[in-house]
Amino acid sequence: MTDAAVSPPIHEALGPDISAHALHAVLALRSNVFIVEQECVYNDIDGLDLLPTTRHLWMVDGEDAIATVRILSSDTDPLTETTAPTxxxxxxxxxxxxxxxxxxxxxxxxxxxxGGPSKLSAQAYLEEWYGGFGFVTVGEGYLEDGIPHIPMERS
Ligand SMILES: CC(C)(COP(=O)(O)OP(=O)(O)OC[C@H]1O[C@@H](n2cnc3c(N)ncnc32)[C@H](O)[C@@H]1OP(=O)(O)O)[C@@H](O)C(=O)NCCC(=O)NCCS
Known part of the structure; x- marks a missing residue:
């Protein structure tokens, strides 16, 4: 249930601008959730966190990040003049x-x-949750690092 009245503010930074302290907190949260809690050995630090086209959103409680989302934006392909969905x-x-x-x-x-089309590789158990934000499943499920995923897009 959403309780906006007590929610911490949203912090936001592009890859080159995020402080070492903030990035450390975000990576600690991701590591705790995706690697330790979900017992999944994978390369969370994938070389994309510091790109100028990457945007981090996060919330903190004291020194700790408690929620986060990462946005990866693709540049327009100069040959086709098309832009892959964010x-x-x-x-x-x-x-x-x-x-x-x-x-x-x-x-x-x-x-x-x-503000436009976007896509995500959703953990399959969250299909309904992402559906609530307007995402629809656009293909077959697959395993990513051993965890069931589905491709979802929003126009
Ligand atoms: C998925 C996740 C990010 C949701 O975070 P959260 O801050 O609790 O999300 P919210 O409070 O905004 O929304 C929770 C809603 O999701 C629903 N939800 C949570 N887990 C769910 C599940 N396994 N199946 C279906 N719905 C689920 C809750 O019922 C709740 O619904 P409500 O708002 O109608 O009460 C969090 O559970 C998490 O970190 N999970 C582990 C990491 C993960 O799987 N990330 C997604 C990778 S694609």
């Missing part, structure tokens, strides 16, 4: 802060920033 990923909320609408607020902010 991608939302690394959606995570600390286990002790779930169910308070934090991720929903970050998703809403991300969609407002993007």
């Amino acid at each position: 991608q939302i990923g690394r959606v995570a909320t600390h286990a002790e802060h779930r169910g308070k609408g934090l991720a929903a607020q970050l998703m809403q902010r991300a969609l407002t920033i993007i």
